[in-house]
Amino acid sequence: MLVELFRDAARACLPASPLTNLLLDSVADDLAESGPMTSVVCGLELGGAGSVPGLRFAAAVHHLVLSGRAPKLARHYPTAGGRLDPATFWPAARAAILAGSDGVRERATATAVQTNEPGRMAPCLGGLQVAAQEAARRVGRSTPFPIRLLEIGASGGLNLRPDRVALELDGTVVGDETSPLRLDPAWTGRPSADLSAELRIVERAGCDLHPSDPNTEEGRLHLSSFVWPDSLERWDRLQAALRLASTDPITVDRAAGPEWLADRLADLPADVLTVVWHSVVWQYVSARDRARGREILAEAAARATDRAPLALLVYESRRMPPGAPMPYRFDLLLRLWPSGLAGRLGTGGGHGIPFTWLG
Template sequence: MLAELFAAAAHGCRDRSPLTQRLLADAADDLSRGGVTARIMAGAERDREGSVPGLRFAGAVHRLVLEGRAPALAKHYPSVGGQPDLPRLWEDALPALNEYTALLRHRIGATVVQTNEPGRCAPLYGGLLVAAQEAAKAAGRQVPFCVRLLEVGASGGLNLRPHHVAYRLDDGTTLGDPGSTLVLDPEWTGRPPADLTHRLRVVGRAGCDLQPVDVSTEDGRLHLSSFVWADQLNRWNRLRDALDLAAADPVKVDRAAGPEWLAKHLARAERDVLTVVWHSVVWQYVSPADRAMGRAVLADAAAKATPTTPLALLVFEPRREIDYRFALMLKIWPAGISLCLGVGVGHGIPFTWDVTPWE
């Protein structure tokens, strides 16, 4: 039942975004009563849990605010300078919901949730350092491998620049690019099992998505911004800085399905380069058929990997067996390395480094 999915989404952000929680809880009640939310969500009644219809609704409403279409609602949204008054939120939302019912229904039906959270660069950067150094050790090399990064489900490609981000640690150390316009406080507990004095060298990067977001356009920037919970200003500011970095260092994201795209890029191995296949918080959106095809493509490439053309899989995805926290997991071929490097929240910050076998 759609109202139950909305209520579950509200519960999921209860400790992180009171504004989104209240909006979705009130929308769930409105759905149950057959109110305006039911008209907005018409056609989505059979959406599965993984498509997160509640978050698509919240994103569409947030975009109205960002576009200046809902001034009464905007006063509740910190992303545009507002201050939430939760008891009055739904009352002030109703005029916009009624006025823009058709627009909201169209946007909710035509989009998928794409947070493209730049905070995930923090665990990714540490994981890439580990991968480059462990693959080098397995090959008997003194110097870590250069990295070619291939991202599946890349959205706007904001996480394809991990080497151009500054990571400011709590001991005063800065990793990555100290002069970057995007500065992250990773909030790490522990450290990656790697020599952090080695600089990550990225010699190639590419990404694909079924619905890539062109972050060079106002529409693309609004699309990604709408999915940031409006009362999480740290995330909001990170996204602003990540969009500025993307403008200075553009990377094209191909419109393609993951398995076919991966097969094309993995058909070409580069000597003395570690190829890293990467994805984060996309697995729930991938069909079972594409998951199986992706695994087969990766297995074929892994069987062909050599010590001088190694292959790695680095993923940041939820794991139910660890209370739905998000785990950073690494496999390297032909070294036979398979590790869970640590766990964190879905937005990548904070993160705890704790190496265990990936079984």
Template sequence: MLAELFLDAAAICREHSPLTHTLLVSAADDLTRGGITAKVMAGSECDRGGTVPGLRFAGALHRLVLEGRAPTLAAHYPSAGGRPHLPTLWQDALPVLDEHADELRALIASTVVQTNEPGRSAPLFGGLHTATHLAAEAAGRRTPFCVKLLEVGASGGLNLRPHRVAYRVGDTVLGDPGSPLVLDAGWTGRPPVDLAHQHLRLVGRAGCDLNPVDVSTEDGRLHLSSFVWADQLPRFRRLQAALDLALLDPVPVRRAAGPEWLVDQLARPERDVLTVVWHSVVWQYASPADRAMGRAVLADAAARATPMAPLALLVFEPRRTHPDRYEFQLLLRLWPGGVSLRLGSGAGHGIPFEWHTRPWV
């Protein structure tokens, strides 16, 4: 039942976004009573839970606010300079739903949830340093490998420039201190390498996505911005800075399925380069067939890896640690050599993060 999926989405954001929680609970009640929300969601009644129809609904409304077309509702949205007043939020949403019902329905039906959270670059940055250090150690090199970074499910590609981000770690700034994107990494502990004396060199970057977002366009920027919960201002500002960085350092994202794309990208190992396959919070959206094919493609490439042309898999994904609990873990595998490590765990948006290196089994 669609109303139940709205309530599921509301539960996800209860602690972190009172505005989105209130909006979705009210919309679920309106759906049950056959109100205007039923008209807006017409055609989506049989959507799978994994498509998160409630968050698509909230994102479509947020987009109208960001476009300046719902000023009364915008008064509740911190992302537009407002302050939430939860008791009257739904009352002010109803006229917007009524006026824009057809447009909202079309937008909800044609879009997918994409947060492309740039905060995940913080654990990626530490993970890449760890991978280059361990690969060099295994090859008997005195200097780390340079990196070719391949991201599956890259969305707008905002996490394809980890070397261009500034990371605040305690009193230290790592990465690029002149970057427009400054992340307070929120690290507990440190990666098992000396970051202060190691330079991350990227010699190639590429990404693919089934629904790539062109972040050089206003439409692409609005699309990603709309899916940030509007009362999470630090996240919203972080995204805007990441979008600004993307304009300065463009990396196109190709429209393609991950397994087929990786076949081409991994066809030829590159000497003196560590090739890193990376993905974050996309595994849950992949079909069983794509997961199996992806594993096979990676296994084939791993068999061709050599000490001087190594391959790594670095992922930040939720893993079930309890029947009703997940933990977002940073996981690293390295070939050849069989390195398999869990580097740490953190919040789903990558910040904060706790480093605790142990075997990945």
């Protein structure tokens, strides 16, 4: 099972990360031959396919490089100033992993995948504008609702600042022009909203079972380790998001989603649109917590009013039928209460960029 999980993770890395693909495929080959990697990674499959043991392992190796403990392997890692040499990569990686095997195993076992991808703020920003303006239009309000943003699976909280991001669109900048995080969202089409309208977020909060603190060196290193080492555009986005976080600290609560959400949705404040948001975390949530989360959201939706509306805005994967060009599609979905509006706003890449709006 572990061999196939590593091979599946390796395939999912292409074409974006040949380095991660080569690392995971090489480990899978070693496992198939009962090689020394067996003692390093055995047991990682106990969390099931949804826990993505291959990505946790790759992040643990990347952490080894970024922390300066594998200088010879770092020569292959672009995030450490290196360049991949496929012919010599695996011997260097194998030696570094075995030399630090206890640390690699401990980190891969103890951590959960951190999907704090700042690129997902681009579709989120557009979706929030649609939600705030549509909720206002349906009740005859002349200005968009201010937003109370609640994120499940917030990791380091990097995606709780969509109003403090700059989007570069057709030679113009939308959002905060002074932001250190500037995104080219690679949009096809546009959201059905006025992007020049002020996006007011009056409250923001998040929870995670394993939150990372981006204002500590270890927190920054941990979040950085989950970026594929040869995806330098994503790496640059994350580093910019970390700089933004340093100017605007947000504490992410260590809590399970259902309990935290029940507390946050106990009251829906008037004249504010409460938005529950999550992105690419659903696969890591247990079936029990999913069901409980739906119940809590349904209870809150029943209490939503024209003056105190509620929205669910999510960016999650959907498995495609056999024969499709890609095994998964990532959809931005919106639901609004009490209006009952529900629909798919668009579809994009797993990291939020590029993205196609459906109008």
